[in-house]
Amino acid sequence: MAEKIAFVGLGIMGKPMAKNLMEAGYELYVYDLFPDPVAELEKDGAIGCASASEASSNTNITVTMVQDGPQAESAILGEGGVVHGATKGHLVVDMSSIAPGVSQRIGKGCSDKGVNFLDAPVSGGEPFAISGDLAIMVGGSADDFEQAKPLFDILGKSAILCGEHGAGQITKLANQICVGANIHALAEALALAAKAGVNPETVYKAIQGGLAGSNVINAKAPMMVDRNFEPGFRIELHYKDINNAMEAARDLNIPLQVTANLQQVLTSLVTKGEGKSDHSAIAKHVEELADVEIKKH
Numbered sequence: 001m002a003e004k005i006a007f008v009g010l011g012i013m014g015k016p017m018a019k020n021l022m023e024a025g026y027e028l029y030v031y032d033l034f035p036d037p038v039a040e041l042e043k044d045g046a047i048g049c050a051s052a053s054e055a056s057s058n059t060n061i062t063v064t065m066v067q068d069g070p071q072a073e074s075a076i077l078g079e080g081g082v083v084h085g086a087t088k089g090h091l092v093v094d095m096s097s098i099a100p101g102v103s104q105r106i107g108k109g110c111s112d113k114g115v116n117f118l119d120a121p122v123s124g125g126e127p128f129a130i131s132g133d134l135a136i137m138v139g140g141s142a143d144d145f146e147q148a149k150p151l152f153d154i155l156g157k158s159a160i161l162c163g164e165h166g167a168g169q170i171t172k173l174a175n176q177i178c179v180g181a182n183i184h185a186l187a188e189a190l191a192l193a194a195k196a197g198v199n200p201e202t203v204y205k206a207i208q209g210g211l212a213g214s215n216v217i218n219a220k221a222p223m224m225v226d227r228n229f230e231p232g233f234r235i236e237l238h239y240k241d242i243n244n245a246m247e248a249a250r251d252l253n254i255p256l257q258v259t260a261n262l263q264q265v266l267t268s269l270v271t272k273g274e275g276k277s278d279h280s281a282i283a284k285h286v287e288e289l290a291d292v293e294i295k296k297h
Contacts, residue, residue, distance in 0.1 A: 004029065005151070006055035006062035007046075008075050008082060009096070010037035012231075013122070014065035016130040017095070017155050021063075022046060024154045029055040052076070053085030062086065063151065064094045068240055069102035077109045088114035093148050095136070095155075097121040097237075099244040100166035100173070101251065103139065107165035116144050119165060121172035122156065123179075125233035133157040137175070139168035173248060176241040180262045180279065182216040187283040190224055191290045201225045201296035223280040225296040235282075236275035239266040 003026055007018040010032040018041060022028050028046040031054070032038050038048040049055040052075050056062045062082045066072050072094055076082045082092055092110055094103065094117070103119035110117040118140035128134045134156035138145055145161045152159035162171045189207075190200040204221035207213065223229065242263045249256045265285050274281050283294050 003027065004059040006030070006049075006052075006059040006082070007065070008032070008052045008055060008062060009065040009071075010034075010041065011065070011067065012126050013095075013129045015041070016126065017063070017065060017134075018046070019044065020132045020154055021151065029058045031055045051080035051085075052082045053080050055085065056082040056090060056092075057085030057087075060087075060089070061091045061093065061148070061151070064092065064096060066096045067237075068096070069098035069244075072096045072098050073102065073106055073109075076106055083110060083113045083115050086113070086115050089116065091116045091118070091144055091147055093118045093120050093151065095120045095122055097172050097176075097241055097244075098169060100169040100248055103169045104166040107140070116141070117165065118144050118148055119168040120148070120152070120159075121168055123172065123175045124156075127232050128156075135175075136160070137162055137168040137171035139163055139165045139170075169244075170248065173241060173245040176238060177245055177256070177259050177262070179216055180238055180242060180266070180282070181258050182214060183220050183279055183282045184262060184265060184286070186217055186221060187224065187286040187294070190221065190283070190294045191286045191292055194294050195290055195292045199297040200294050220280040223278060224283045224294050227295055229277040229281040229284075231276060231278045233279050234275065235266060235269050235277050235279050238279045239263075239270050239275070242266055 005026045006029045008031050015037050029049050030041050030046045031049045031052050042048045064075050066075050107117040120136050120138045122134040122136050124134040136152050136156040136159040138161045162168050193200045193203040208217050245259055287293055
């Protein structure tokens with residue numbers, strides 16, 4: 001008999017992740033605030049539920065994948081939430097990207113109900129959610145990590161236990177700082193090339209094999225030069241992550257100068273209506289300041 005998993009949150013990331021678990025042979029009980037993705041997965045064999053608590057009541061493990069902290073708290077601890085259907089020893093794996101303090105609060109709320117908890121945010125965006133190549137950063141106990149490891153092996157190419165509750169979220173914020181700063185620097189580099197009359201596509205290809213080369217450059221430079229800003233990871237979500245990073249920095253009383261600047265860049269883009277664009281559209285902010293367009297010749 002297939003192992004049963006509850007999956008709550010079937011958005012741009014959650015839906016393909018749920019599908020990968022189903023393709024691997026798991027029996028899924030699914031819930032989302034919106035009926036369409038539930039109906040789509042029901043066609044593939046999932047069992048739709050009327051609440052997160054109903055989904056969790058049928059399983060020993062629940063995966064949650066929602067947009068931010070308030071949604072995660074509601075889905076797990078709120079009325080009709082996961083813990084209200086879970087039995088003692090149930091494991092909640094929250095793969096949402098939220099503030100570390102919120103994950104710690106959820107972890108305590110779960111513990112008070114006799115439910116185990118991991119915070120396990122991911123990196124890779126929709127393309128890696130579809131391919132099952134996410135990088136998974138986990139906070140919680142070693143025993144709970146080992147219980148969830150078979151799921152992580154299906155959903156991602158790597159899963160690292162980073163520490164106690166909240167450590168996965170801190171690691172994800174560190175990742176998002178590096179990714180955002182890299183995209184911003186790439187945009188400035190290609191804007192410099194374009195302003196000087198050098199083909200930005202040629203510059204990207206020339207530097208990708210050197211020390212400047214990175215997964216970010218390989219993924220985002222082609223999008224910039226092709227003027228393709230269809231979302232793999234939306235600016236509004238990166239903005240949320242960077243706001244969470246700055247909140248953590250305030251709590252820890254440390255300066256994050258590059259991150260603070262990135263927050264302002266993303267604020268400007270969201271204000272101008274670019275929140276639904278891919279975060280490679282950071283290039284649009286740079287282009288406006290430089291009065292140049294990054295495109296291949």
